[in-house]
Structures are given as structure tokens and as C-alpha cells.
Amino acid sequence: MSDVPDNAPAHCPGTQSEDAGKASACAGCPNQSVCASAPKGPDPDLQAIAERMASVKNKLLVLSGKGGVGKSTFATQLAFALAAQGKEVGLLDIDICGPSAPKLTGLEGEEVHQSGSGWSPVYVEENLAVMSIGFMLPNPDDAVIWRGPRKNALIKQFLKDVVWGSLDYLVVDAPPGTSDEHISIAQFLKAAAAPVAAGSSGRNIAGGMDAAVIVTTPQEVSIIDVRKEVSFCRKVGLQVLGVVENMSTLQICADLR
Structure with missing residues (x-):
């Protein structure tokens, strides 16, 4: 993925360049001050993410265009x-503002414990571990009122610090839409991915983010966002494994009335 923002002017040097925010092409760009003050060069945390993710064979991102379509339930x-x-x-629940994993897995009230090796996820079964910001909130009704950079920093911690x-x-249960959280998870895992052997199907069975599953409902407004x-x-560069249509029987019942 390019480090050049979508709304960048022509000849943008990119956010990782030493000339970011300083080149003549940056004059008048709305991102100029941000690029000039941001850290330059490779992200040192990517190596830590790569080491932590090396033992994860497949990563599946569950997406939805709209909220309320059953994405977290499906994940x-x-x-x-x-x-x-x-x-x-x-x-991994990266819906920072609306974490659902603790409730859906019956783990409400559990807490994340930290050791010398990192954060320990909460286990619902011996072979099923869960991580969510919901485990870190003093009160489950507390609102998480965070800007994008703070959300991205927590997602990075989930990838590099969780054992x-x-x-x-x-x-990975992502929030609705195609915003900060989605860009971050895709960038972090893609940048930290290592080459792996191909499986019998001919495609990689490990590495960065293998595939996405998109969840929707039959309504046209939801289908529009699926596109x-x-x-x-x-x-x-993320393969779409399939689209899951939820609540189709509800739509049929509505049509029969």
C-alpha cells in the first residue's frame, strides 16, 4: 500500500519521506503540517508485529459497510x-468505540492481565482466545471518545503486545466502514508479513491478511455499502473470501405481509 494520501497533490513525496511536508509540492496541502511533524522512516514496531504474527497461520478480517448487520455475531x-x-x-475485536466480543463470548467482567511477555488474552475455551478494549473499560457503559491516532495505536498494541x-x-472483528481501523490493520499486517509457502490450493496459507468476509443484509442501502x-x-490487496447475507428471512417475511 502506498504511503501517499488519497487527497495528496501531484508529486507528493509520501508520508515516510524526509521531505514530507517540506517539499515544494507540499505547499497548500491540508496534510502539510501533519506530514512535517510525523516520525519519518520505517515504523520500528513493524518488526515486533512481524515476530508476534509469525505464529499465526491465517488472518481473517470480518467487514461490514453498515452497523447492525450482524458482523460481530458472525465473527x-x-x-x-x-x-x-x-x-x-x-x-480480535478492533471495534474500539463499540466492542461486542466480551458480551458475545460470555466474558463480560473479565480483565486483561499483563506479564513480562505482553498482554494475555482472555480465554473462553482452551483453544479460543479473545482480545477487546471491552476488557479494559472500568465500566462497560463508558464511551470511548478517541481520535484516529489513538485508535491506531491500540490496534498496533493488540498486534505486537498480545501473547x-x-x-x-x-x-478480526472490524467496525463498520472503511476508515482508520481498517487502514491500520491492513497496513500493519501487510508491512509485517513474511513470505510463506503456498498451500495445496496454490495460494498463501499464512503471511499478511489472508482474506476478508463481508457481512450484509438484503436491503439495497446495505448492498450499496458492500460495494x-x-x-x-x-x-x-485483500482477497474477498465471500459475502454473508444476514436476516434474509426477515426480509422475506416483510415481503409476504
Whole structure:
């Protein structure tokens, strides 16, 4: 993924360049002051993420264009289903402002513990670990009122500091849309990915973010946003594994009335 912002002027040097915010092409750019003050060069945390993610074989991102379509429920059910098959599974909730994993997994009231090796996820089963900001809130009704950079910093911590151990699957429950959290998770995992051997299907079975599953409902307004999610996946080089249509029976019942 390019480090040149979508709204950048022509000949933008990129956010990682030493000339970021200082080149003549930066004059008048709305991001000029941010680029000039941001740290330059490779992100030192990417190596830590790469080392932590090296033991995770497959990473699956669960997306939705709109809220309320059952994305978090699907992500949780997928994690449980994979665990029921004997797989080692992690469920990572990166919906910072609306964490659902603690409630959906029956882990409300649990806390994250820290050791010398990092954060320990909360286990709902012996082979199913869960991590969410919901475990860190003193009160589950507290609102998380954070700007993008702070959200991105926590996502980075989830990837580099959580002791997941060896996982067959890491299921990532993302918030609705195609914003900061989605860009961050895709960039961090892509940059930290290492080349791996191809499986029998001919595609990589490990590495960065393997695939995405998009969740929707039958309504046209939801389908419109699915197209945006597909476009996002194409831009970040993420394979779409499939689209799950939730609540279709509710739509049928409504049509019969």
C-alpha cells in the first residue's frame, strides 16, 4: 500500500519521506503540517508485529459497510466454529468505540492481565482466545471518545503486545466502514508479513491478511455499502473470501405481509 494520501497533490513525496511536508509540492496541502511533524522512516514496531504474527497461520478480517448487520455475531460464531473443529483460534475485536466480543463470548467482567511477555488474552475455551478494549473499560457503559491516532495505536498494541501463541486462525472483528481501523490493520499486517509457502490450493496459507468476509443484509442501502467494502479490499490487496447475507428471512417475511 502506498504511503501517499488519497487527497495528496501531484508529486507528493509520501508520508515516510524526509521531505514530507517540506517539499515544494507540499505547499497548500491540508496534510502539510501533519506530514512535517510525523516520525519519518520505517515504523520500528513493524518488526515486533512481524515476530508476534509469525505464529499465526491465517488472518481473517470480518467487514461490514453498515452497523447492525450482524458482523460481530458472525465473527464470534466463526471463531467458535473453527475452535469446535479443533483449531487454535484468536478473536480480535478492533471495534474500539463499540466492542461486542466480551458480551458475545460470555466474558463480560473479565480483565486483561499483563506479564513480562505482553498482554494475555482472555480465554473462553482452551483453544479460543479473545482480545477487546471491552476488557479494559472500568465500566462497560463508558464511551470511548478517541481520535484516529489513538485508535491506531491500540490496534498496533493488540498486534505486537498480545501473547496469542500459535494460532491456526486470527479472526478480526472490524467496525463498520472503511476508515482508520481498517487502514491500520491492513497496513500493519501487510508491512509485517513474511513470505510463506503456498498451500495445496496454490495460494498463501499464512503471511499478511489472508482474506476478508463481508457481512450484509438484503436491503439495497446495505448492498450499496458492500460495494464500497469490496473496493476497499481491492485497493489494499485483500482477497474477498465471500459475502454473508444476514436476516434474509426477515426480509422475506416483510415481503409476504
